[in-house]
Amino acid sequence: MRLETREEPQLLQEGEKSTILVVDDEEIIRDLCSRALKDYRVLEADNGRDALQILNHEHVDLILVDVMMPIMNGLDLLQQVKDRDAEQLVIVMTGYADKEIILRALKARADDFIQKPINLLQLKTTIAQALEKKALRRELIQLKQLDRLKSDFLGLVSHKLRTPTTSISLFIQNLASGTISKDDQGFALAVDEIRKESEYLAYLIQDLLYYSDIILQDSQRKTSREDLKEIINTLANAKRLTLGQNKQILSTELTGDWPVFSVDRRRIELALGAILDNAIKFTPPGGEISLTGVLSERELSLTISDNGPGIAPEERGKIFEKFYQVDPHNTGQIRGFGLGLFYARQFVMDHGGNISLDSTVGKGTTVTIRLPRPSISAG
Numbered sequence: 001m002r003l004e005t006r007e008e009p010q011l012l013q014e015g016e017k018s019t020i021l022v023v024d025d026e027e028i029i030r031d032l033c034s035r036a037l038k039d040y041r042v043l044e045a046d047n048g049r050d051a052l053q054i055l056n057h058e059h060v061d062l063i064l065v066d067v068m069m070p071i072m073n074g075l076d077l078l079q080q081v082k083d084r085d086a087e088q089l090v091i092v093m094t095g096y097a098d099k100e101i102i103l104r105a106l107k108a109r110a111d112d113f114i115q116k117p118i119n120l121l122q123l124k125t126t127i128a129q130a131l132e133k134k135a136l137r138r139e140l141i142q143l144k145q146l147d148r149l150k151s152d153f154l155g156l157v158s159h160k161l162r163t164p165t166t167s168i169s170l171f172i173q174n175l176a177s178g179t180i181s182k183d184d185q186g187f188a189l190a191v192d193e194i195r196k197e198s199e200y201l202a203y204l205i206q207d208l209l210y211y212s213d214i215i216l217q218d219s220q221r222k223t224s225r226e227d228l229k230e231i232i233n234t235l236a237n238a239k240r241l242t243l244g245q246n247k248q249i250l251s252t253e254l255t256g257d258w259p260v261f262s263v264d265r266r267r268i269e270l271a272l273g274a275i276l277d278n279a280i281k282f283t284p285p286g287g288e289i290s291l292t293g294v295l296s297e298r299e300l301s302l303t304i305s306d307n308g309p310g311i312a313p314e315e316r317g318k319i320f321e322k323f324y325q326v327d328p329h330n331t332g333q334i335r336g337f338g339l340g341l342f343y344a345r346q347f348v349m350d351h352g353g354n355i356s357l358d359s360t361v362g363k364g365t366t367v368t369i370r371l372p373r374p375s376i377s378a379g
Contacts, residue, residue: 004032017041022049023077024066024093029118034062036120037127048072052080062089062130064114064123067101071249075101087137089130095120098361117226144261164197168176171197207339226258226302230269231292235272236291239280254293256301259374267347274340275304275367277353282308282365299353299373305366311359320345 019041022033025044034042042059045051049072051063063081065074078090092105095116106114112126171194174180180187236252243250279289283306292303311319322342345355350373359365 002165006108018330020042020127021045021051021054021058021060022210023048023063023069023074025069026368027234029066031039032118032120033123036123040127048074048077048080051077055081055084059133060088062091062127064091064093064127064262066116067092067094067105075108075280076112078105082109083162087134089134091126091130103148104321106372132288161201162200167197168194168201222266223262223264226265226268227258228261228263229254229258231265231269232272232291232293234267235276239276243289246280246287246318248280248283249288251288252291256295258293258295261300261371261374263351263371264347266344267350270340271344271347271369272302272304273346275369279304279306279308279365279367281308284308295373295374298372300371302371303366305364310361310365311357312361314356316359320355 017040018118019035020037021043022030022037023045024030024033025046027121030046032043034044043054043060045054047069048065052066052072054060063077063097067074073237074092074094078092079089082090086109090109091114092110093114093116095102096104102113111130114123114126144169171190175187177188180190212321232252232254276291283289287307289304289306292305294301294303320341322339348355348369348371354372356368356370357365358368
């Protein structure tokens with residue numbers, strides 16, 4: 001197997017070019033294709049088996065494969081590739097006009113054909129058209145997903161806003177009609193409930209404005225050099241009021257000297273805030289939440305733990321899904337939009353990190369964020 005690239009390393013690092021994998025047992029054909037496709041990043045393999053190994057480690061936009069090859073022929077490779085990823089572009093090169101071969105390739109979902117001996121103009125045109133069609137299909141899929149997402153989001157917003165507004169309206173109607181007078185014991189309770197529902201409604205509206213900006217505007221990541229300790233302490237202090245009302249305890253321990261991180265402050269704040277909010281929401285009154293940060297040679301580990309009810313095993317794989325909300329008491333009235341943890345994971349991944357979760361029913365949940373440590377030159 002040969003794994004070759006034909007471009008300047010800087011261009012490959014920037015990912016500016018589509019990647020083409022040329023699979024042919026004839027070196028002269030591979031070389032001819034690579035020279036003709038100099039505007040792309042080109043990888044080479046001389047049989048189907050080696051091509052599959054490359055696909056295990058490389059992102060490939062299009063595969064250009066010969067039919068007749070040793071070890072694994074092009075049609076078998078085509079079948080395996082399409083079974084792995086039906087959207088993977090595969091163009092078959094063949095010197096045979098055998099209808100059976102063409103029929104087998106079509107059944108295996110080949111995207112196009114190129115006749116040997118290869119016409120270089122036809123080769124470049126066919127590949128350019130295939131990549132353009134793929135880009136258009138991807139854009140159409142994204143537009144459909146965005147449209148469905150908007151519809152789901154608006155439906156969720158309507159449902160979530162209805163509950164507090166209905167509650168506030170009913171309490172006010174009872175007060176206005178005289179059903180509850182100022183002298184009644186329930187008057188103070190009604191006013192307090194109105195206050196709570198109003199605060200929750202304001203919280204929902206604030207979240208709605210924030211998430212609509214993220215979802216509908218898809219704002220670009222804006223990085224700056226930040227002190228993560230300062231971000232964490234500021235965020236923890238902002239939660240003190242809620243913690244005090246719930247009689248919860250939040251302890252923070254951020255050890256060592258941390259370098260300056262290049263991050264999108266807004267997104268890191270949302271990621272940490274969403275996980276903290278989740279811990280606060282599910283920790284009982286009087287419960288404890290801890291936030292620790294440990295810097296190693298390779299990464300920064302931020303761990304948020306609570307002693308709440310924990311998460312059932314069948315739900316752990318879903319909590320980072322969009323709109324999903326854990327409902328331990330099956331009330332159907334979990335507050336919020338179910339977007340915080342989804343975007344928390346996405347934003348951490350945008351920074352090259354990851355989020356993991358460990359939970360035991362009846363004992364609590366621990367969420368760990370890992371961010372790569374900046375290099376000395378960067379920090």
